Each structure stands twice: as C-alpha cells, then as structure tokens.
Amino acid sequence: MIKLYDNGVYLVNGTDIVEDNGEAAAALAAKCGQAPSKEEAAKGTMAYSILEAHNTSGNMKQLQIKFDKLTSHDITFVGIIQTARASGLEKFPIPYVLTNCHNSLCAVGGTINEDDHMFGLSCAKKYGGIYVPPHQAVIHQYAREMLAEGGKMILGSDSHTRYGALGTMAMGEGGPELVKQLLSRTYDINMPGVIAVYLTGKPQKGVGPQDIALAIIGAVFANGYVNNKVMEFVGDGVANLSADFRIGVDVMTTETTCLSSIWTTDDKIKEFYEIHKRPEGYKELKPADVAYYDGMVYVDLSTIKPMIAMPFHPSNVYTIEELNANLMDILDDVEKRALVSLDNNKVNYTLKDKVHNGRLYVEQGVIAGCAGGGFENVCDAADILRGKYIGADEFSLSVYPSSQPVFMELVKNGTIADLMETGATVRSAFCGPCFGAGDVPPNNGLSIRHSTRNFPNREGSKVNNGQIASVALMDARSIAATAANQGYLTAATDIDVDFKKPKYFFDSAIYENRVYNGWGNAKPETEVKFGPNIKDWPEMSALTDNLVLKVVSEIHDPVTTTDELIPSGETSSFRSNPLGLAEFTLSRKDPAYVGRAKEVQAAEKARVAGEDIFAALPEVEEVFNTINGTFNVSPQETQIGSTIFAVKPGDGSAREQAASCQKVLGGFANIANEYATKRYRSNLINWGMLPFLYQGELPFENGDYLFIKDIKKAIEEKNDTIKAYVVNKGMKEFELHLGNLTEDERDIIEKGCLINYYRSQM
Missing domain, CATH: 3.40.1060.10 (Aconitase, Domain 2)
Structure with missing residues (x-):
C-alpha cells in the first residue's frame, strides 16, 4: 500500500x-x-x-552549492573537460572520478571509444583526477564503494547519481554544471x-x-x-x-x-x-x-508485490500478478500507449504475439548496471536459478556484475559458476544494456531487465529502419524466476527458494592495482591525448537585441525523453564530436529536423560572417519585410535560429547533448508547456538557449517564423513575460514566459553559452 x-x-x-x-x-x-x-x-x-x-x-x-566530489563516465567527461579547458581550467579543485563504463563495448567508429579513454587518462594525470579503466566498475558502483561519505554531496554527469542510502546527497546534472564546479563556481538553485x-x-x-x-x-x-x-x-x-x-x-x-x-x-x-x-x-x-x-x-x-514496468516508461507499472491475470487487456493498453511514443503507424507494434497458451513469453532477461548488478541481487537470482536451466529456445539471460570487486566475490563464493551452469552468460561491469549498447533484443523482441529505463528504442532498435523491440523493467529475482521457467513471466514470490544471503567481502586491491589516482598530484606538463573524433565546440554567437526563430519541429507526446531528443546506443560514440553527434538529433522522433535546422542556420552563419543572409536563406527576406511593416529591425543585427516545441521535454538522462546538439545546429530556444526535469532546463540555459514556456492552444505550427523583439532587454530587465509574434500569420501576437532565472543564467544566455560566459571573465 x-x-x-x-x-x-x-x-x-x-x-x-x-x-x-x-x-x-x-x-x-x-x-x-x-x-x-x-x-x-x-x-x-x-x-x-x-x-x-x-x-x-x-x-x-x-x-549556491559547492560539492565535495564529482564523477563522470566516458560518454560525458570529454565534453566536460573540453568545455572547462576552453574556460580556463588549470587543475581539478576537488576529487573528480572519470569512469569508463558506457562506451566500453561500442564498436562504432573504429578507435574512437578507446581514444576517449586515453583522453580521460591523460587529463586525470594533467589535472589531478581519478581514472577508472573500462570494465572495472559502473560509475555509480564505484562511487558507492569509493566516494560516498555521510553528510557529503556528490555531483555526477549521469542522471542516476544517487547515493542517498549511504548518507550522501548526490545529484545528476548535465556537463556544464560540473564545469562550474571544476572552475570553483557554484550550483545555483532555490531551496x-x-x-x-x-x-x-x-x-x-x-x-x-x-x-x-x-x-x-x-x-x-x-x-x-x-x-x-x-x-x-x-x-x-x-x-x-x-x-x-x-x-x-x-x-x-x-x-x-x-x-x-x-x-x-x-x-x-x-x-x-x-x-x-x-x-x-x-x-x-x-x-x-x-x-x-x-x-x-x-x-x-x-x-508490495513483484512489479513490472511495461513499455515504454518506468511509471507504466503493474504487479506481475495483475498482468498475468489481465494479460490481453493490459497488452492492449500498452499498445495504445505505444502509438503515441512510436508516432502511430511507423511500425507495427504488438506484444500480443508473446502470449503462448495464456502466458507471456519473453525472449531475453538482463540483470545489469547500477540498479541490477549489485552483489545481493545477483546472489538472490542465482539462488532461484540454482539447479535449473534457462532452456535452448529464444530466451537468453545475461548478468553484468556492477564492479570487478563484486564480480570477484561472486566468483569466489561460487555464484558465477552456478549462473553459468544454468545457461546464463556473465559479462564485465558495463552500462550498455541500459542505453542500447549491449544485449540489443531482436526485432519485435521483449526483454525483461533489472536496469533503469525502458524508453522507446533505448534498448537499441531503430524505428526509422522498421525495427522495434520492447523492454519491461523487473527485479532480478523475478527475472530469475522467469528464467527458471525458460522465458514465461513468473513472479519471484511464486518460487520456493532458500535465499542464502552470503556475506560480502570487498577486495580493495583490485582498484589499488588498476585505478589511476592523481588527486592532489596534478602533472601540468602532461600532454592531453586527442583522438581524431575529439573536436572542440564550435563558436557560438552572443544574443542580439531581437530574435527570429523558425519552428522546425513540433512534438505533442505527453513527455519527450532525452533519448528522443538525442538517441543513445551507438550514437554515444560521437559524443566527443559535437557536430558529428548533432547529425543524430531527433533522428528517431523527427528525421527531417536536422535538415530543417541547418537551412535556418545558414542564414545565421551568413549574418555572423557579414554576408548576405537573404542569399543564404531566400525565404527569410519576406520574413523581415513583414516584420519591418510593424517594427524597424535590421536583419544584420538580429539573430536567426530555430526552435522546437514539445509538451514536456527532458525526461530521463542528464545528457547535456540533448540541448547542445540543438544549439550547434542553430537552435536558440525551446518552447514547452513545462520542462520534465530541472537538469534539462539547466542544459538549455548553459548552452545559451531560451527555455520558453507557453500554455494553451499553440498560435504557431511547424514551419512558422516567430519574431521576438527586445529579447536581450527583457533578459536584462528580468522580465518573465515576453511578447512574440507569428510572422507569417499577420504578426499574430502571443506571450511566452521564461520562468525564474538566476543572474548568472541570464548572463550565460546573453553571452551565448557557458563557454562564452567564462571566456568573458578570463
């Protein structure tokens, strides 16, 4: 209850x-x-x-918070350190741990993942950081084992930065918030x-x-x-x-x-x-x-009974008992919900074909990562499976212990042997199954996972290629019970088992012998190692007095996740390359977005270069003619960019790239009914994008141009209400809102991004 x-x-x-x-x-x-x-x-x-x-x-x-420690993984630390370097970083002022648990098994792009790792190691040496090599630990398990302390605070560039059970208040944020800490600035929030x-x-x-x-x-x-x-x-x-x-x-x-x-x-x-x-x-x-x-x-x-979160959100929950008792009705509801996430008719989606003789059959089980790969979870799963077999049909089971010390103890106490004997495979510490870089299920497959999320396509399928698979979240014990019944959904409470609860022994030598700890011993003479995929952020211009925005995508899903804004999986290999990664923006939600945004960006690039913006984007000449029928506005002194509308964007990952990819493509704003998380809104602001709010029926649609007069003045004067005009609808006036912005946030937006903000102070 x-x-x-x-x-x-x-x-x-x-x-x-x-x-x-x-x-x-x-x-x-x-x-x-x-x-x-x-x-x-x-x-x-x-x-x-x-x-x-x-x-x-x-x-x-x-x-204005100063954290005790920082932690990042190999999808995020390159961009963070590159931003900090561009902003004047000399050494890490507090312990900063660089783990390598996300791109450890990605094979996309040849050497680029390992290049990121070598970048991290060289930066740990140069700036005095801690470097955890690939396969040693997932980011959050290492933090639990080696960083957490009672009454302390940790900031991580991963949304699941949570160590509250150990007495540590931890927060997951986009990379720019870690940059602020690296530059001895503060994390600013209202109580x-x-x-x-x-x-x-x-x-x-x-x-x-x-x-x-x-x-x-x-x-x-x-x-x-x-x-x-x-x-x-x-x-x-x-x-x-x-x-x-x-x-x-x-x-x-x-x-x-x-x-x-x-x-x-x-x-x-x-x-x-x-x-x-x-x-x-x-x-x-x-x-x-x-x-x-x-x-x-x-x-x-x-x-509380054994639970299952059905596709495509962790909140779409039922008891397993309820699902089994009302199977077809619930599957029908899941399919109706899926139509929203999958844009209705792009793929044929159903789970009803998983019902075999009145029972739900799944093709895959995964116990992994910061949520599932803990010692007790794996031991309890092994107790349920001991002496049983997962079968020789479609069902498979993979187990990823959360760290090498956990793995070592599971080897020593025989748990790994027990699991392998059942037909399960055991992998190294890796976060891949959580975001589509490992154990991708087959097309139309259903995977049950003790991991963190089950958003659409997060498991690695690609709707645009006609692929769709599903993930349901469950506890390791019920996954093991299902495996014991060779893929037929089963609650752990339906299995008679004696949980042995073996004692855990931590072998610290594994880290002592392998982790590079340079905290307090920065070596500034160290040369940072750059692979060919590691690129600097492109130059970003400051906010001008007025702003012209073209709406280039319109999303009406109840919630838009960061996975939909910038997909995970193999695209993660390009997160050290801002322009390369930006090519994937909204690729699974609105494939035409990148092309539309680039068309508008051509005009802004021409403006910044002092060239003819009308030659770069002929349609914008009529836009300015219409604006100048009401106001006197100079095209050369007015930023021209793109914007998207989404009902509630930003649920899920802390990844800053959900915002930065829009910015490097010329995005200057989001318009939303509300923002799903503080961290996504912060990411927009830190990349110099305006986090507009709008309630009610939209006065504009995809393809419309919006004009916002005196936007810089409104930022400076701390105005919340902003007048805007739909240019191609007779300069139809409407109001946008900005919500609360701190002084620093206003300055960041005016300067164009966090990098510009810090450069202005150097």
Missing part, C-alpha cells in the same frame, strides 16, 4: 506522523509539548542540514521542497528493491508529486532493508523526477563502510525530533 499525503506533514521522533491539516498545532503540542513553527521544523530534515553545510550564499532560499518517504513493514520473500522502486515511481511520476524535490527516506521499515536493498531503491528515485535523495543511516550502513575499508565515511543521519516535510509518500513494504 502506498499513500500520498495531500498536505505537508510533521514527523515527530522519526516515527509519529502529524498531517498539516489545520489541527497540527494541537497534535504537535500533545506529542512534544511546544509546537515549533513550520519554518523552524523544516530545518529539521536531513536534506536541510546537508544543503546548509554546502551552501555558500548565506541565504537558504537561494542556494527545493523535501518529501518524506516513510517506509514501514518488511518486504515479502522474493520482493526486491526494484519492486519497491517501481511501486513508488508508479505512484508519484504522473502527478509530479516529487518533481525537482528531495526524497527523504525515513520510518521503521528502513531498518528492515539491507544496504544493497536500499541502494537498489535509491538509484531508481531518478525515475520519479526528484532532484536528489537522502536516507536515515544506521548500523547496516556503518557496516557497509567498514566492509569497504572506509569506516571514517560513515555518519549517522536522522531527522530532528520534529521535522516538517512538504508531503509524504507512505509505503507499507509488506504489501
């Missing part, structure tokens, strides 16, 4: 819940004598104390709301962390209950969960669209730090005697 409170709540002594419903003062007085004010009680959360300790602004309403997640009871045997996580995601995603807030896990049920179990729930909080997470800590977390030979990293965390939360998610762990 999951309950969402309609009002804020007070938590007294960590256990008693008092809803802020008009009678709270009397109830609080009865429980603790004198009722503190709501403002004072809000300071009693763990989140508040950690943010206060890291805030440099002196104002707890407008935070976020804090939502309590009160856990009580104990999970049923066979229920795993992914089941709890999916149940919570299903309850809070669509209604935005925790959007851009901190989830604070409290309650007597926390003590009933192992450290690995808590980690498995925590990493999936990203899929709720929350900002960050933090948990109460206890002896189990203390033992985690001791096992990993860092006992000094532990800190006891708990709310104050009275703490006020902006809401509460109440979770009775004992009522």
